[in-house]
Each structure stands twice: as C-alpha cells, then as structure tokens.
Amino acid sequence: MTARPRHPAPVPPAPGIRLDAPAPGWAIDADVVVVGSGVAGLTAALRCAAAGLSTVVVTKARLDDGSTRWAQGGIAAALGEGDSPEQHLADTLVAGAGLCDEDAVRLLVTEGPGAVRRLIATGAHFDTSPETGEIELTREGGHHRRRIAHAGGDATGAEISRALVEAVRTAGLRTIENALVLDLLTDTAGRTAGISLHVMGEGQHDGVGAVRAPAVVLATGGMGQIFSATTNPAVSTGDGVALALRAGAEVSDLEFVQFHPTVLFLGTGSEGQQPLVSEAVRGEGAHLVDASGTRFMLGQHELAELAPRDIVAKAIMRRMREQGADHMYLDARHFGAEMWEHRFPTILAACRAHGIDPVSEPIPVAPAAHYASGGVRTDSYGRTTVPGLYACGEVACTGVHGANRLASNSLLEGLVFAERIAADIARVGADGADSDGDGTASGDAPAPVPATAPTVLPLIDPGARARIQRIMSLGAGVLRSAESLTEAARALEAIRAEAEPAPAPTAPAPTKPGPAPDPDTVSGTAKPAVPGVDAWETTNLLCVARVLTAAALEREETRGCHWREDRPDRDDRAWHRHLVIRLAPDRTLVVHRTESTAFPPTSSREHQP
Numbered sequence: 001m002t003a004r005p006r007h008p009a010p011v012p013p014a015p016g017i018r019l020d021a022p023a024p025g026w027a028i029d030a031d032v033v034v035v036g037s038g039v040a041g042l043t044a045a046l047r048c049a050a051a052g053l054s055t056v057v058v059t060k061a062r063l064d065d066g067s068t069r070w071a072q073g074g075i076a077a078a079l080g081e082g083d084s085p086e087q088h089l090a091d092t093l094v095a096g097a098g099l100c101d102e103d104a105v106r107l108l109v110t111e112g113p114g115a116v117r118r119l120i121a122t123g124a125h126f127d128t129s130p131e132t133g134e135i136e137l138t139r140e141g142g143h144h145r146r147r148i149a150h151a152g153g154d155a156t157g158a159e160i161s162r163a164l165v166e167a168v169r170t171a172g173l174r175t176i177e178n179a180l181v182l183d184l185l186t187d188t189a190g191r192t193a194g195i196s197l198h199v200m201g202e203g204q205h206d207g208v209g210a211v212r213a214p215a216v217v218l219a220t221g222g223m224g225q226i227f228s229a230t231t232n233p234a235v236s237t238g239d240g241v242a243l244a245l246r247a248g249a250e251v252s253d254l255e256f257v258q259f260h261p262t263v264l265f266l267g268t269g270s271e272g273q274q275p276l277v278s279e280a281v282r283g284e285g286a287h288l289v290d291a292s293g294t295r296f297m298l299g300q301h302e303l304a305e306l307a308p309r310d311i312v313a314k315a316i317m318r319r320m321r322e323q324g325a326d327h328m329y330l331d332a333r334h335f336g337a338e339m340w341e342h343r344f345p346t347i348l349a350a351c352r353a354h355g356i357d358p359v360s361e362p363i364p365v366a367p368a369a370h371y372a373s374g375g376v377r378t379d380s381y382g383r384t385t386v387p388g389l390y391a392c393g394e395v396a397c398t399g400v401h402g403a404n405r406l407a408s409n410s411l412l413e414g415l416v417f418a419e420r421i422a423a424d425i426a427r428v429g430a431d432g433a434d435s436d437g438d439g440t441a442s443g444d445a446p447a448p449v450p451a452t453a454p455t456v457l458p459l460i461d462p463g464a465r466a467r468i469q470r471i472m473s474l475g476a477g478v479l480r481s482a483e484s485l486t487e488a489a490r491a492l493e494a495i496r497a498e499a500e501p502a503p504a505p506t507a508p509a510p511t512k513p514g515p516a517p518d519p520d521t522v523s524g525t526a527k528p529a530v531p532g533v534d535a536w537e538t539t540n541l542l543c544v545a546r547v548l549t550a551a552a553l554e555r556e557e558t559r560g561c562h563w564r565e566d567r568p569d570r571d572d573r574a575w576h577r578h579l580v581i582r583l584a585p586d587r588t589l590v591v592h593r594t595e596s597t598a599f600p601p602t603s604s605r606e607h608q609p
Contacts, residue, residue, distance in 0.1 A: 025208060142308040257371070378396050382418075
C-alpha cells in the first residue's frame with residue numbers, strides 16, 4: 001500500500017479546540033503517522049511499514065530519547081517453566097484492585113510471550129543463563145513467579161530502544177525528530193486527517209507543519225512532569241492526553257498515578273527527573289528498612305517488599321509520617337560488590353554519582369511520580385472515541401492496569417497493543433476502507449458537515465510550570481484528601497483564569513469602596529503567553545493536571561494507587577467502576593461514571609475481530 005499522492009489542498013483545521021499556534025507552513029502525506037518513539041510507537045510503526053503502509057514517525061526529542069530507554073527492571077511475560085498466562089493474569093488482576101478489564105488483561109498475557117519473541121527476532125538481546133542459554137528471569141512486586149526478562153542487568157529499556165531504533169533506521173522509515181505534536185487534524189466529518197506539529201532545530205522541516213494521514217497513533221508516553229519530582233524524563237508533559245482531549249476523545253482512570261516506592265532520595269527540595277531504584281533490586285532480595293534498620297514491610301503483605309507498588313508506597317509514607325522522616329532506606333549490602341556490578345550496574349553508577357555506595361550503605365529512597373495507569377480510552381485494538389485516532393503505551397487506557405499497574409507490564413502492553421493497532425490499520429486500509437469486506441470500517445464516516453471555526457485555547461505562560469508542579473505535588477500526590485484536592489483545583493483554575501482574555505472595558509457603575517479583587521481570580525491578569533514550545537507544554541500540563549485533579553476529587557474512596565486520606569477504605573458498592581472524562585466545547589470538564597467496570601464501546605467496530 002503506497003502513500004497518498006502529494007496535493008496542494010490546504011491542511012484541514014481541527015474543529016473544536018486547538019492550541020494557539022501559527023498555521024502549518026509545510027505538509028507531507030502518509031498512510032499512518034505515529035507520534036512517539038518508545039516501545040509502543042516504534043513497534044506500531046515497524047508493523048505498519050511491514051504491512052505496506054507509508055509510515056512517518058514523529059518524536060519530541062531524538063528517536064532514542066523516550067521513556068522506554070529509562071526502564072530498568074524488564075518486561076513481564078510467562079516465559080519460564082511452570083509459569084502460565086493464567087498465573088500472569090491473576091497477578092495483574094490483583095494489582096489492579098478490581099478495575100482491570102479482564103478481557104484486555106487476557107489479551108496481554110496470552111499474546112505477550114509471542115510479542116516478546118518477535119521483539120527478540122527484531123534484534124533485542126536479553127540476559128541469558130551461561131549454563132542453559134535460556135532467558136534469565138527475575139521477580140518484581142506483585143508477581144508470584146519469576147517472569148521478568150531483563151537486559152544489561154538493569155538496562156532493559158535501553159536495549160529495547162536500541163534494537164527498535166536500529167530496525168526503524170534499517171527499514172528506512174521516515175522520521176521527524178525534535179518535533180512537538182500540537183493538535184489533531186480532522187476532516188469535515190470529524191474523522192482523523194493527520195496532525196499539526198512544531199519542529200525544533202535543524203532538519204528537513206522547521207517550524208509549524210503538518211503530517212496528513214487518515215490514521216494517527218498516539219504513543220507519546222506519560223505525564224510525570226505535572227509533579228515536582230518524577231522518574232519521567234523532561235519530555236513527559238502529557239502532550240498526547242491533552243491533544244486527545246482537545247480533539248474530543250475520552251480519557252479514563254487518570255486519578256490512578258503510580259508513585260514508584262523506591263526512587264533515590266536526593267533531598268526535600270529535589271525537583272525534575274529523579275533516579276529510579278528498580279523494583280528488581282527488591283526482587284533479588286533487598287530489604288526496606290527505617291533509620292534504625294527495622295524491616296517494616298514484614299506483616300504488611302504476604303509478599304513483604306514485593307507487594308504491589310501501591311501497597312509498598314503507602315507503607316513507606318506511613319512509616320515516614322510515624323517517624324517524622326522524609327525518606328526510608330533500601331538495604332542491599334548483602335548483595336556484595338560483584339552482584340551489584342553485574343546485575344545492577346546502572347543503579348550502582350547513579351547512586352555513586354550522588355555520593356551513595358549501595359555496596360557498603362543502605363540507599364535512601366522515597367516515592368515519586370512514576371506511571372499513569374489511565375489515559376486516552378481505547379478498545380482492544382487501540383481505537384479511541386475519535387475515528388482514525390489510536391493510542392498505545394502509557395498515553396492510553398486499555399483497561400489492562402486498572403487502579404495500579406503491575407510491575408513490568410508497561411513494556412509488554414506497549415508491544416502487544418502496538419501490534420494490534422497495526423493489524424487494525426492494515427485491515428481497514430490507509431483510505432479508511434475496510435479491507436476485510438464486512439462493511440463496518442471505522443472509515444464509514446458520517447455525512448460531511450460544514451467545518452466550524454475552532455476555539456483557540458489561551459496559552460499558559462511557561463513561568464507557571466513550576467507552580468503547577470508544586471500545586472500537584474502538594475494537593476494530588478501520594479496522599480490526597482477532599483481538602484487538598486479542592487485547593488489544588490482552585491489554584492489550577494486561577495492559573496487558567498489568568499490566561500483568559502480580559503473582558504472588554506465597560507463604563508464603570510457607581511460602587512461602594514471595597515477590597516481590591518483577588519488577582520488569582522481575575523481573568524486576563526497575566527501577560528499573554530507567546531506561542532512556542534514552552535508555552536504549549538505548560539498549557540498541556542495544566543490541561544492534564546485539571547483532569548487528574550477532577551477525577552481524584554470525584555473518586556471518594558481509596559483504591560490502588562489513589563489514596564484518599566479522608567476516604568481510607570475501598571468502596572466497591574459505589575466505586576467499582578470507572579470515570580470517563582471529556583473536554584466540552586466550552587472547555588469545561590464533563591465527568592461520567594460508568595455503571596460497572598466495563599467501558600462503553602469506543603465505536604461500532606469494538607467487538608469485531
């Protein structure tokens with residue numbers, strides 16, 4: 001299947017809501033555009049290209065600079081003797097605290113082993129046993145079996161990224177690096193027609209342009225940068241979720257942000273990306289201890305330090321509050337120097353770079369924002385509620401993770417659902433015609449309607465970025481309450497209000513003397529932000545922060561990695577269901593609670609093979 005011919009037709013504007021950005025000054029055509037270059041994005045791109053589809057990869061930094069390369073622990077799959085997809089399913093459902101979509105999890109665990117083998121065939125090299133030559137497997141939190149395949153000891157993500165990037169370059173796929181995606185382009189029928197983007201720095205293209213394509217795959221990663229301290233790289237500003245919301249797509253489960261329990265503690269004022277201390281360290285036998293050396297996870301859970309991440313993070317926070325401490329410790333001195341150097345060389349180097357030697361002293365650790373279990377809502381083929389728009393990886397909510405992701409399921413989810421997306425796009429065809437002939441393609445668009453002028457979203461000044469992060473860390477972090485979330489929502493709304501255009505002046509009416517208005521609630525008090533990467537990112541951060549806070553305030557219970565201090569118990573009667581959120585044309589948030597744990601269909605094609 002070849003790319004559509006190049007033509008001089010203007011790029012169609014996206015109806016609804018879009019960022020304040022210049023009109024595209026250049027455009028290219030493709031069958032598929034994939035936004036993101038982690039395991040999900042590159043797998044989708046390679047599979048689409050293999051199916052004969054003209055494919056373009058757009059990535060925010062360099063091709064190998066996404067979140068995947070930071071993954072330390074590994075990829076979970078039932079590859080070992082005595083393990084099975086059913087056991088992997090059971091562990092995933094327990095970790096998800098009752099909100100996993102069991103059908104989606106079953107797809108993950110049954111198709112996962114084959115997807116990992118295809119990844120190996122692509123060129124990824126996992127650590128193997130010198131004696132048997134079989135893949136070495138370890139354990140992580142929530143797993144009852146050794147099923148975590150790793151590479152380079154603790155550099156699994158880097159090896160997967162290397163292999164996929166090399167495969168993309170060998171295949172000659174067209175790539176656009178250093179490009180921030182802006183908005184979804186749609187036709188007059190509301191179907192996907194491509195993306196607008198801004199290319200930073202040198203390259204074939206520069207400035208704002210467009211990639212016109214009838215299929216768009218969002219694989220933009222997470223949104224960890226909405227918090228002051230996170231394990232996510234600087235590029236993780238929630239761009240994909242924000243784009244999808246502006247395009248009219250639904251998001252779900254955004255309140256379930258996983259805080260990794262063991263992040264290297266660098267001090268109370270540390271901000272930005274923090275070094276991760278992989279769960280695999282605990283999988284090999286490290287202990288969590290307090291300052292006195294007491295193991296406080298014993299008796300908390302049958303798996304002790306290997307309990308699901310939400311349980312471990314909560315236990316650490318409780319111990320910190322009890323003792324008035326700002327961190328706990330991970331003790332792996334009994335590993336010895338040889339094991340540290342062979343099995344965890346990356347973590348060892350990171351610790352030593354910060355003056356800590358795990359061979360001879362415990363590692364100071366504290367929880368930090370790590371992974372978004374929710375995201376853009378999809379079906380089992382990655383289809384969102386916008387025709388032609390797909391999502392996979394951390395940006396998506398497939399239903400696999402529920403209220404808390406099981407360790408090392410993220411790379412597997414990216415692999416499995418990227419392959420399913422590529423299969424669906426190939427079956428439907430680049431022009432939206434259903435190639436299997438059942439007459440029910442997502443390309444069966446409604447009758448065209450006149451395009452309406454989009455609403456231009458006021459940009460948020462980049463100076464508000466740190467303010468948003470502090471608001472979220474204080475109000476919507478590991479510990480939340482109605483009071484903290486209400487204050488966070490108020491503060492975020494104040495930032496949004498400041499960016500609104502000032503109302504037209506009118507003749508003043510006689511008034512009595514009174515206090516000056518609160519500047520935090522007056523529209524248009526801030527200087528208008530200039531369109532550019534920093535302003536677009538900050539606007540995306542605010543959008544995602546508002547949605548997360550609204551969902552966390554709405555869910556009045558504690559479940560998985562959503563911990564409400566004022567609602568400490570899990571409430572299955574009222575909350576054994578999901579929250580689905582969309583952005584209304586007037587930019588208000590519309591929150592809907594599902595009737596059960598089942599998601600409503602994303603399209604008429606959801607239940608078709």
